[in-house]
Amino acid sequence: MFKNIFKYLPLIGVFLITSCIDYKQTIAIDNDLTGDFEIEARLSAEAMSFLTSQKHPYMKFTDATYIDDTFTKENGFKLSRFRSYDKDGSRYLIIKGKILDLENALESGLLGDYRYQDLGDKISIQLSFENPYVDRPNALGPSSNIIYHYKLKSSPLNYESLKKKGNLYEWNFNEQLKSKKQSTIRIELAKP
Numbered sequence: 001m002f003k004n005i006f007k008y009l010p011l012i013g014v015f016l017i018t019s020c021i022d023y024k025q026t027i028a029i030d031n032d033l034t035g036d037f038e039i040e041a042r043l044s045a046e047a048m049s050f051l052t053s054q055k056h057p058y059m060k061f062t063d064a065t066y067i068d069d070t071f072t073k074e075n076g077f078k079l080s081r082f083r084s085y086d087k088d089g090s091r092y093l094i095i096k097g098k099i100l101d102l103e104n105a106l107e108s109g110l111l112g113d114y115r116y117q118d119l120g121d122k123i124s125i126q127l128s129f130e131n132p133y134v135d136r137p138n139a140l141g142p143s144s145n146i147i148y149h150y151k152l153k154s155s156p157l158n159y160e161s162l163k164k165k166g167n168l169y170e171w172n173f174n175e176q177l178k179s180k181k182q183s184t185i186r187i188e189l190a191k192p
Helices: 005-011 013-017 045-053 057-062 064-070 102-107
Strands: 021-029 035-043 077-087 090-099 115-118 122-130 145-152 158-160 163-165 168-172 182-190
Touching: 035 045, 045 090, 057 064, 057 090, 064 077, 102 115, 102 122, 145 182, 168 182
Parallel strands: 021 145
Antiparallel strands: 021 035, 035 090, 077 090, 115 122, 122 182, 145 168, 158 182, 163 168
């Protein structure tokens, strides 16, 4: 099973080159290290055609059975909603649910290639991205939009590469990575 699918979203050149992806992930973290997650994605017809022809593992995320079988309690989740539908030539995905165990959920790889570290009185969450097209800025589609949101009940002890907006911390591909080779999200939180 190809579990680490979402870590590749910022890396897949076809999405960016053809300006055909919108991806937003929101993780809300409560003080007890449980929370909620939501993934919203839009793939253009060109991206769908390419991914289908390449038998790309991302296509599993358009299948309700695969989602039901992977976003499970064993992986730290309780799935509350999955929807995959076509509109105006694009495929839309919505995946929502509860995070029952933050460490298990992040280490499952289903939300990305996160690193979760227990540092005694605090925890560290880290997610790294690379931009293989940094030397060819015109290769990146202007309308591709990849955003990660973190809603935190209490202020983090430390954070990196995130823009603070109240209790929301945001990482935006166009702001953080379009002109750089690498970017790393890092959040440190007090343990309950």
